[in-house]
Amino acid sequence: MLIKRTDLALEAHEINAEQGKDDGVITREETRGNLKITFAEIKEGKGEELTKKRAGMYITADIGKVWQDGREDFNEKARNSQNCLLPYSPKQMTKPSLQ
Secondary structure, eight states: OOOOOOSOHHHHHHHHHHTTOOOSEEEEEEEETTEEEEEEEEOTTHHHHHHTSOSEEEEEEEOOSGGGSOHHHHHHHHHHHHHHHGGGSTTTOOOOOOO
16 A cells, blocks of 8 residues: 655645645745745644644745745845745744635
8 A cells, every 4th residue: 555655734634635734833835935835733632643743833935846936036035035925933822814
């Protein structure tokens, strides 16, 4: 039997969804300027067990082929990434939820 394994929370969620499993993961996608951002929140218990990840927020930013971008596109992606991640930084001490 083939067992799919991944280190990415979003991919683990997609694998479980393919198998029809409610895995305790809530996902949301956003586009900010030229940046695609995916949020995956793993809930305690079932979410941790089925994804093999610790409970928490996992954020993936798809920056595309950044090496092909001009300086201004690169700078915009950097600013958008920073603005997206700032609420989750330890200094903010907030615990946003997708619910």
